[in-house]
Amino acid sequence: MNDKTTPPSNPAETVASAAAGLTRRRLVRAGLTAAPVMAALQSNTVLAGGSKGFGHGCIRPSTFSSLKAANWTISQGRDIKGNFVCRPYSHWKNNFPHKFKNVYFLSEVTKCNRDPRPYDNRKTYKKLKMRDVFELRDDDTDARLARYVLAAFLSADAAGAGSDNVWLTKRQCHEIWNGRGNWKPFAGATWDLNQTMNYFEVIFARG
Structure with a gap:
């Protein structure tokens, strides 16, 4: 996603909507917080946007690990591959x-x-x-x-x-x-x- 608008005052609610089901409970399980995931979602098609039209993105373990280590900030110009066949x-x-x-x-x-x-x-x-x-x-x-x-x-x-x-x-x-x-x-x-x-x-x- 390339949404550059100012995020609402409730980032957790926005994350849940943007990630199409990425609930607060699941964020906590994964050791994530609302703000960095929100930034990642707005910066690129990470964990959202859809894969083959199924309404959610997908990344490989190496990308997941590097993004998590970087507090979910994406380097300028980095291309995150998200068109995997990824069906729940x-x-x-x-x-x-x-x-x-x-x-x-x-x-x-x-x-x-x-x-x-x-x-x-x-x-x-x-x-x-x-x-x-x-x-x-x-x-x-x-x-x-x-x-x-x-x-x-x-x-x-x-x-x-x-x-x-x-x-x-x-x-x-x-x-x-x-x-x-x-x-x-x-x-x-x-x-x-x-x-x-x-x-x-x-x-x-x-x-």
Whole structure:
């Protein structure tokens, strides 16, 4: 966005509107404050403006990390890529790809193999097909992480192999799941579960 108008006196309300669902609770979870995010939103298409018309932007982990470290200020002339295929799990739940209809979440297709509940026959993930993940009624960390990872996986698949519009690769998706949020998003960085969930909370704010 290139909105140069003077921001209203209630930045939190403006952020919620501009980010189309980036609520105060989610901002707090991600360790963000209203003012710097407001500045970022006004300066460029970061976390807002839409990706493929889905009403919210998307940035790669390296960009997310550098912007957060810079208190969400964007250097003059810097171009922030925001045209990734980035669709939340609410989209995939209603537009699930037919080719994955009978594929299990823990499978060679996704390369996800970690079962959070291997000894609970009622809750084991081994019985979940990919589509079932979006129907999970649980709201624990693993259920939320599964929804985020699968939405990212399907977005990567929709973008196509080798596409520059992939914000997380399929390989990164199964690394995140198998490591329960502990992974290396880019060279020289290691994220733990909390950092990973914060990232997904912001990217999939409307999901």
